[in-house]
Every structure is written in structure tokens, then in C-alpha cells.
Amino acid sequence: MAANVERHEQAAMDLFSDLEGGVTPQECGLLGRLASNVLEGCIVEIGSFRGKSAVALALGVRRNPRDPKPQIYCIEPHQEFRGYYGGRFGPEDRGAFYRVMVATGAFAEVALVNLSSEQAGPCWREPIGLLFVDGDHRYESVKRDFQCWEPxxxxxxxxxxxxxxxxxxxxSQVIDEILETGRFRYVETEGKITVIRKIRHDLDASDGVPSVPQRLLVVCSGFTLNGGLLRFExxxxxxxxxxxxxxxxxxAGTRRDTWKWNPVLPVLSLEQALHLRWDAVMVPGAGFDEEVIRGFSVFQKENFGTRVQHILNDQSRRxxxxxxxxxxxxxxxxxxNDQWSVGSFTDFGGDRFHVLLGGIDTCSFHPPTYRSHPLEPGKWIIGGLASKNPEPLVAALQYLPAHTSLWLYGEDCHGVAQRHAGLIRQGRLRLLGELVNEDLFKFYHMVDCVVMTETHAGWSNLVAEAMASGTPVVCTPHGTSGVARHGETALVIGRPNPVAIAxxxxxxxxxxxLCRLLSESARKVISSYRWERxxxxxxxxxxxxxxxxxxxxxxxxxxxxxxxxxxxxxLEPLLARASGLSVIDVGAAEGVxxxxxxxxxxxxxxxxELxxxxxxxxxxxxxxxxxxHFRCGDLSDWDKFCESHQDLLQDHYDIVLYLGVHHHLPAxxxxxxxxxxxxxxxxxxxIRTTDELYIEDALEDRLLAEGFRPVPGSGAGGAKWPGMGELKIYEKWASSSRRTRPLSRHFVSxxxxxxxxxxYILNQLKVDNQIVFHHDGFEFNDGSCPxxxxxxxxxIRRYACVDCLVYLERDPRDIMVSLYAQISGRFKEFFNYTGSISDFIRDPYFGAQNLERYRNIWNHMVERFGFLKITYEECHQDMQSVIARVLDYYGFSVPGNAISEAVENAEFAKMKRLEQSKVFPHPWLKPRxxxxxxxxxxxxxxxxxLSQEDIQYLNQIFSLADR
Incomplete structure (x- = not known):
């Protein structure tokens, strides 16, 4: 296959000078370069003549690292046509196009769509990464091609x-108009070809709406007269x-004769829907049985198209x-509704998240020609919903004049009729049942005001319909925040209690x-929420x-x-110092x-970014x-990453941003x-990563080992985001010209x-977060075995600035046994170690010789700097005394009874149970x-x-007596 590609490329280059077309070799080079850099989407050429520019694009696609490579579509009808500059074109060019495709092998990358631009464009569905416009050069034609294909x-x-x-x-004229919109940026010009880059879509433009008919499917389970399904009606x-x-x-497979209302839209069974192709399938709300919801995975089949979840309420049904x-x-x-603030739904899945408030039929719901106050002298009728928190509204009648009555429509699912039979007999309360169409339109013209009492609403149809009908409204802010402005379009009450309603x-x-003011203002606001919009x-x-x-x-x-x-x-500490500095941002996401x-x-x-x-x-x-400059880059293979981008990577950067990447890389x-x-x-x-990996990979220890120190006051200030971990900023102090600041307290072992x-004891005493715990680079959690x-x-240079450091030592023979258990157990996926414990203690990487060198170094460091040394064995003899000594050395003041309680809680059996419970918040005391x-x-x-032979070997390494 590679030989075929090489042969075709050579054939293309040999023939290139003989190919007919209006593009120069330099312009072909530009097209090839653009094609080689198409990161996503396909390539579309409008106007292909005899295929010379298509060959240039094909050669670029062959260099494109994408897998699979982008497809090239040539939109060319090959009909009789005289060009802007007098050239003649016709069906004979189609034959020449085919011959060029075969001769150069470009047919592997190029597909000819033998239709005109205006025929092919309206039916197009595939995203485009590169569009080359080279059709009819008349202004109207170029503008038509752009408007047709740019979306x-x-x-x-x-x-x-x-x-x-x-x-x-x-x-030239069209480009000038395009750049004026601000949605495009000029990139470059080569010969007579100009390149612009699209910055953003225009969601408000009419051409943002698909021009081809869409097939949309709405999921339901039985039919009830609710806001979610009514919306889609x-x-x-x-x-x-x-x-x-x-x-x-x-x-639910509901029989038609059991439906509570007769939907306008056709109703299909799941079996019928499965055999059809849809552009989108939509789920309105969450009013489904759990068994039904679990079956929603069926809609992940390709024939259902884009999956759209509509969230029709606030977070009470999260x-x-x-x-x-x-x-x-x-x-x-x-x-x-806009009550789901950005950042409040980060645990939800989805490619995009939008807010789209509801709509209203402003033709059906409209004001009468004249509205008196009240509608009938000596009466005042309040309208409301029987199905949405009616009790506060009914209770409000006791605070209102006797001539005030309440009419509720909708299903009486709260038992209002039974509980308030007396008010019904008095004529102060009427239950109208479910109203649709003309009966519902008339309802708003029969009441003097409408009161909405919902506490958990997404979009209140009651309020929207009342406003469109010119009926004054009293409402809560739930589901009305887009339209209800207190004293301007409605009277907004914070909580729907009877006194506030009255x-x-x-x-x-x-x-x-006031009634007239609210009515007229509300009508103006709600008129922009038509269902057409x-x-x-x-x-x-x-x-x-x-x-x-x-x-x-x-x-x-x-x-x-x-x-x-x-x-x-x-990031503010770095942003404040960014001027003139070089930055590398790995995991750049969308470049924000x-x-x-x-x-x-x-x-x-x-x-x-990957x-x-x-x-x-x-x-x-x-x-x-x-x-x-931005590129696709995969950090999972560091050597390959460096090799692939050696033309761009600098030897050093002033600022390295490693945010949200570490926990996504292979262990x-x-x-x-x-x-x-x-x-x-x-x-x-x-760096920003999970708390678990800061500890598991000993990242702070590595940073300290490379001469970095935390920047005072940096990071997220304790404001962590779910799943993101904490941001930490470090400065390379070893080469800084400023006087370095002491690194405070360390604990090394x-x-x-x-x-x-x-x-764990220091954690209970709430001082562990002021101590840097590390192993001085000997973490044994990196499978590459650095x-x-x-x-x-x-x-000596690294720790000379440390205020105080505690060094913990243990019988090295016990360490080797425990380390073997960790390497072959907790960290088995890092190393896949399969040797025996005898092999392990003699291993050149994990073995006892390295532990002995480490011990010698740290005993020398303790002696040189006067650091505090404690031993595991001392801890077993009298842990309370050891902890008191450590706290005093660090400069912490902790009552003796608190130390005693912490030591007691850290008894072996209790710590064992705590670890097994998996409730401890830090990963350093959890099973793995x-x-x-x-x-x-x-x-x-x-x-x-250990065998006796292994013990003797270790005794010799560590110069220990046979004990």
C-alpha cells in the first residue's frame, strides 16, 4: 500500500506541470499545505474544472497525520458555462477530470459530486474543515456559494x-464583507488565493437553521397533559x-383509547422507530419510571442521530x-431555565449545554379588544393551576374580600375538591378540570388575574399564557425569571405563602x-417568546x-x-507576570x-491538546x-511527543502549564x-491534578528535588472543582537571583x-497540612524506573534552606519485606514484578544496596544539619513521647490530651478498620x-x-548483627 501511495505521488508530481487549471505551482503548494493541516472535518472544493487543484489537495491529504484522513469532495456540475474571465467549460472537462484522478491516484482521496453548488449545498450534512471556493467568480455567485457552505x-x-x-x-468583494462581520480572521495570501479562518458560528443568523427537512423524535411513556409534552405539541x-x-x-405502548388526550403528532412504537433514520431524538424532562429510563440506552444506536436531553425543571429533581x-x-x-448556573452541572455528560427558555402561541393567547377592571362589577376572579402547589392559593382566600373567587384548571392531583368542599359550595372555589385549545384560551379572558405558586418550575406556561392574554400576573420567580420583572411585567413574590399572595x-x-401597566408591559416582553422563535x-x-x-x-x-x-x-500570580514570557500549555483544551x-x-x-x-x-x-501556536499532541509517549514537535518546542519555557492532564495519562x-x-x-x-496523584506520585517531592518551591499565595485558594483537583504553582528558586525563602517543615523517609x-496522628492533630511529606525522590511508583x-x-544545596526536617528510619530488613509487598501488590500495574522476595532484595533497582546508600546519605544529612531523627521502633515503644518530640521540634503547640487521643485512635487495629472502610478522605490510607x-x-x-540465607544477606548489606 505504501509503495502504491509513493508511486501515485511521484506520478502526480511528474504530471503536475502538464495538468490543465488556473492554479500556479505555488498556489498548489498552499492548497496542499492547508489540506495537510485539516484537523477535523472534510475538504470541499467548489469548482474543480479538470482536477489540478484537487490533485494538490490530495497530495496534502496524504501528508495529513489524521487517521482516518480527511475526504475531499469536489462540487462541480461540468455543465456548459462561460466564466467571469471568458473561459469556456463543459461536459468534456468531466472526462479530463476522471483521467487526471486515475493518472495521479487522487481518486483515493477525491470524490466528485457532479452537481452545482446550489444543488448540493442545501443537502449537505458533513462538517467542513477546509473550503476552497473556486466556482463562478461573479459577486452574486461567490456570495451564494459562501452563504450556502459557510454554516x-x-x-x-x-x-x-x-x-x-x-x-x-x-x-475580493465578498472577502471584504466577510471580514467586517468579525467572525473571520485573515490568514494569508499566496498568488491570487486568499485564506481566512472562521472564528465562530453565527447562531443568530437565519442560515444557522438546517435547510433540509429534519426528522425529529420525541420520547414519551404514555400521554399526560404536562408542560413537557405540550411543548413538543x-x-x-x-x-x-x-x-x-x-x-x-x-x-409504554399505550393503547390509543386509554390516552388522556389526543396528541397532534404521530405516535410510533419503539419497534417502528428503530427501523427509521432520525436526525435527532429528544427526551423531555425526567417523568419516567426508572425501568423505562434504564432502557434509554437503545437510543444510542446510530439511526437516532443527535441525542438531546431537555431539562424542564430546576435542581430539585437533579x-x-x-x-x-x-x-x-x-x-x-x-x-x-437559567437556574442551573454554569458550573452546577459538571457531573452531567454531554458535548454542549444550552439554555433555551420556553415559548408561547401569541396568536391563540391574545388580549381581548377591551378589558374592564374588574371584568364583572362586584366580582374578582383569580385563575390558577390545580396541579401545581394549589394549597397556598386556596388558603389566600381567607385574607381576601368575599367577592373574590378562585378558578383552578388542570388535574386535581392534590385532592383540592375533597379538602375544600365548603369553599366549592360557597362558590368561592371552582375546579374546571383539564382545559385545552379554545377552552384554555377563553379561561384567561374570564379571570381578572392569574396567580402562579410553583416553587420548582423551569418555564411556567401558566404565566406565559396569562401575559400573552393580557391578564395581570402574581407569581414566584421559579420558571419566570426571563419574563417576570417585579412591578413592571408582574408582581413577583419570593415565597408563595397565603399572606403574600393575598x-x-x-x-x-x-x-x-397598575393592572393595565403590567398587562401592556408583559405583552411586549412575552411577544418575543413565540413558538416560531x-x-x-x-x-x-x-x-x-x-x-x-x-x-x-x-x-x-x-x-x-x-x-x-x-x-x-x-492562575492570577502567573498571569500578572506573563508579559514577555514564553509559555507552553499542555492540555490547552480550547485555548481559553x-x-x-x-x-x-x-x-x-x-x-x-489531544x-x-x-x-x-x-x-x-x-x-x-x-x-x-496550537497543535495536536499526545503526552502518553513523551519521547514521541518531543520528536514529533521538535520544530516548535523550545529548549526552555518561562512558564509550563500542566493543568488537568496528569490524571488522564497512563500510569x-x-x-x-x-x-x-x-x-x-x-x-x-x-500543575493541577487529583489529590490522590499528588500523593501517590509524590509530585511535590519531585518538584522539590528539581529545585522548585511553592509560590506563596498561589493556587486556587482552597476553591476546588469536582474532579479537577487543586492548582499549585511552583517557582524554580535554585536559579533565582532573589533571596530564597526557607521551605519550612519536611518529613523524609x-x-x-x-x-x-x-x-495519621499528625493529621488528627490538624498539622499535617503544614508539613511536606516525601521520600527524597525514592517513590517507587514510576514504571519507567528512572x-x-x-x-x-x-x-546539601537542596535542604540547606529547610527550617526543620524529621527523618524516620526503620529496621531495613522489615522495610525490604514491606516494599516487596507494595511493589508486587499496591503498585503491581506499574512494574509487573514477578520475581520472588529473594530476587527482590538482590534486585539492582529495588534491592537492599540502594536502601543502604539512602540510609548512609540521610544519617550524614542529620548529622550535618542537626535534623531530628526518629525510628519506627521508638514509635512502638512510646508513640506519644515521639509525637510530642516531633511537634515540639516543628514548633507546634498541641495539648497533651489531644496527643493521647490521637495516638489511641492510631492503634493498629483501628487504622486497619479505617482503611478497610474506605471512608478516609486521603489516598495514603486506602487500599489499592x-x-x-x-x-x-x-x-x-x-x-x-525471609529465609535464613536472605536474612544473612541483608545483615551483611546493612552491617547488622545476626539478631
């Missing part, structure tokens, strides 16, 4: 125009009038919505001017381009679930952080800065990437020396790979695990 171009994608440098020709009616198809799929989310796995999540109604009864926006939002957004920044066309404030949280550094004047920003779509978005939102390779990035950092290193026991560092002079941290807690336990 399909992904943000970050590029559009190239041929014959664009002639100011009298159509492409109304939306469905609008969409069907526009030529789209909308249907229900009833998962668990139900989350269950739907987990089983349905939507591409798009649409909230029908006060609102009395104000309306006493003030005709809602339907058009819905069509735009469900038009999925395959991208998964991470950050929520609508101004940049990003609709992810993480707020920009979270992405930037804790990189953009902020560029705004602050960073000298250069190199961003790397997801090609996010790289394209980063290129788009940072396009105005020439010193920002066997993440430490190599971490250490490689450390070597690139000349001044600052910022070789792994398996009993540190967890001491640390070489051990025994450099004494380096340690079903292997416990707390094993035996014995002195001399090595005798039960």
Missing part, C-alpha cells in the same frame, strides 16, 4: 478563495408547517435528570392603572457538529460545562487559558495573536511526561518505614489494587517472610 465550516476551519486579489472580481406543529417531521415514540443523562448519554443538553391580589384589585433556535442547537465543548464561553462559541472562571482560577496569557502580553504561547477539534477552536479564538508513562516538562520549565511550573502511622539519585552535594496500606505493624516481622 458547515467548523470554527477554526479555513476558507480559501481563488482569484481574490482582483478588486473588481466577486471573491406546539413546537411540532410549527416544525411540520416548515416541512420537518416530528413524531413521538411511546415506550437525581432524576442525572439518571436520564447517564442512560441516554446525550450529545446536547438544553435547560429551559397582598399581591389586593394591590391589583385596588389599582386599575423557539423552534428556530431548537433547530440550531440540535445541529451537532461532532465537537465536544469543554469550556462555557458563549462569546467564543463554546458551550461546555466548565466556567471560564474555573479554568483561570488560581492560552488566550488569557496572550492578552496579558506573553511573548509566545505553544499549546498542545483532541483535534479543541486545537481548531484554540486556533480560532486566539487567531488575533501571531505568537500563539506507566505519566511520570516521564511530568519530569520531561519539569526540565522545560526555567521559571514557573503550574524511605518508603515503607512507617510514615503513614505518624502521618535512575536513583545518590548525589549528596545536591541534597485490593492490597492494604496497613499490613502487620510489627517489629522484626521479616523473620516470618
Amino acid at each position: 458547515h465550516v467548523l470554527p477554526g476551519g479555513v476558507i480559501a478563495f481563488d482569484d481574490s486579489t482582483d478588486p473588481d472580481c466577486g471573491p 406546539r413546537v411540532g406543529t410549527v416544525l411540520r408547517n416548515w416541512g420537518h417531521e416530528v413524531a413521538y415514540v411511546d415506550l 437525581l432524576h435528570f442525572k439518571m436520564v443523562n447517564q442512560h441516554f448519554r446525550p450529545h446536547v443538553v438544553i435547560f429551559n 397582598d399581591g391580589v389586593l394591590r391589583l384589585q385596588k389599582d386599575p392603572h 423557539y423552534s428556530r433556535q431548537l433547530l440550531r442547537l440540535i445541529r451537532h457538529d461532532g465537537r465536544s465543548h469543554y469550556t462555557h464561553d458563549p462569546s467564543s462559541g463554546l458551550y461546555g460545562k466548565w466556567p471560564v472562571s474555573q479554568r483561570l482560577s488560581g 487559558i492560552a488566550r488569557e496569557f496572550l492578552k496579558r502580553g506573553a511573548g509566545s504561547v505553544h499549546g498542545f 483532541d483535534p477539534s479543541r486545537v481548531a477552536i484554540a486556533q480560532a479564538i486566539c487567531a488575533e495573536w501571531d505568537n500563539g 506507566h508513562s505519566r511520570m516521564k511526561a511530568f519530569l520531561g516538562l519539569l526540565k522545560l520549565a526555567s521559571r514557573y511550573f503550574a 524511605y518508603p515503607k518505614s512507617g510514615r503513614t502511622w505518624v502521618r 535512575p536513583h539519585d545518590f548525589d549528596v552535594e545536591k541534597r 489494587n485490593n492490597a492494604p496500606k496497613v499490613r502487620k505493624g510489627k517489629i522484626g516481622g521479616f523473620r516470618e517472610e
